[in-house]
Amino acid sequence: MKEVNKVEFEDLGISENGLNAVRRKGFEKPTEIQREIIPRFFEGEKDMVGQAQTGSGKTAAFALPILDLVDERSKDVQAIVITPTRELALQVKDEIESLRGGKKVHVLAVYGGQPIFPQIERLRKGVQIVVGTPGRVIDHLERRTLSLEKVRFFVLDEADRxxxxxxxxxxxxxLRHAGAERRVLMFSATMPPEVLRLARRYMRDYEVVRVHSKITPENVEHRCLKVNPEKRFEHLCRILDENNFYGIVFCQTKKETRELGRRLRARGYKADALNGDIPQHKRESILRNFRKGYTRVLVATDVAARGIDVKDLTHVVNYSIPQDPEAYIHRTGRTGREGKRGKAITFVAPWESRKLKIIERTAKVRFR
Known part of the structure; x- marks a missing residue:
């Protein structure tokens, strides 16, 4: 049995396709929840309740085994992930897609606030994995545009929330719509009686897997800067000028990364942009330059920066406030590693104070 800190992804039973996807994303070592969940997933038949904080790597913990086990030749929905918000649904969908490697698995996010008919059309063509919010999933079930009879894996993400x-x-x-052969996985940051009651009612033989890792590094200083969006660029340049800056600037959209990267280079900063549209060979070149310090400012989206592990980053700047506390934890976890100190600076528009409070409460950070 290997020491915990020496366990590699290769030790967890993941296929070569999954391992290649993990390597491409730059993940170096499995997190605690991944070490606990993935082998159990492959070795047993039990349902599982995983207690893991937001940002602990739980999406990959269930996504990697599910991707290995679903049949890409079948058009049936074989796995469903239920999330509390559409932001999280999109994030989980993007993460699953980034881990599928060469496997032709179709993943669809279904949530309210967007037209339902394109979702219906996509489901009709065949989707193996659905990620959705409760209301929209029920809507599809009632319309009979979604069937859960062939679902093998049923994931409840952030059950307590x-x-x-x-x-x-x-x-x-x-849950009542899901076929009898489904395997249920429930993830929850806390374990209130209601979560365990749900487990007892809808799970057969299940085990509770608890992980108590600290979700945000203790040596990161969290600051917020209340600023009108049109003034953000000048504030960012001031931060870059006043510090020996080596870090990541996070944006919400691919377009924003391109525009901001271009503006920073025009000002003379050693900046580059990273987003999901960039081909793999170009992405590797960008990351190589960043790791070597030739590039000092990496402008990136959440999905593009997921799993980037670069030592000695001094700063993370949230040019756009994250949509979800999990994204905040992933972003700020890029700095303050291996005992080094780091700073996380978040730009907040005057009307975004409520979002900031939710992040503060969920991620357990205090903003200066």
Whole structure:
């Protein structure tokens, strides 16, 4: 049995396709929840309740085994992931897609606030994995545009948060639609009685896997800067000028990364942009220059920067406030590593104070 800190992804039972996807993303070592969940997933038949904080790597913990086990030749929905918010649904969908490697697995996010008919058309063509919010999933079930009869894997992500938001009846309703052979995985940051009650009611033989790792590095200083969006660029340049800056600037969209990268280079900064549209060979070149310090400022989207492990980063700047606390934790976890100190600076528009409070509460950070 290997020492915990020496366990590699190769030791967890993941296929070569999955391992290649992990390497491409730059993941170096499995997180604690990945070490605990992935082997159990492959070795046993039990349902699982995983207690893991936001930002602990739990999406990959269930996505990698599911991607290995779904049949890409079948058009049936074989796995469903229920999330409390559409932002998280999109994030989980993007993460699963980034881990599928060469496997032709179709992943669809279904959530309210967008037209339902394109989703219906996509489901009709065949989707192996659905990620969705409770309301929209129920809508599809009632329209009979989504069938869960062939679902083998049923994942409830952030179960405690869904219960807090009043989704308990919706979750039970969805679970009743799933076929008898499904395997249920529930992830929750906390373990209130309601979560365990749900497990007892809808899981067969299950085990609880608890992980108590600190979710945000203690040596990161968290600051927020309340600023109108049109003034952000000048504030960013001031931060770059006043510090020996070596870090990542996070944007919400691919377009924003391109524009900001271009503006910074025009000002003379050693900056580059990284987003999902960039081909693999170009991405590797950008990361190589960044790791060597030739590039000092990397402008990136969440998905592009997921798994980037570069030593000695001094700063993370949230040019756009993250949509979800999990994204904040992933972003700021890029700095303050291996005992080094780091700074995380978040630009906040005057109307975004509520988002900041949610991040502060969920990620357990205090902003200066």
């Amino acid at each position: 869904m219960l807090d938001m009043g989704f308990i009846d919706d979750i039970e309703r969805i």
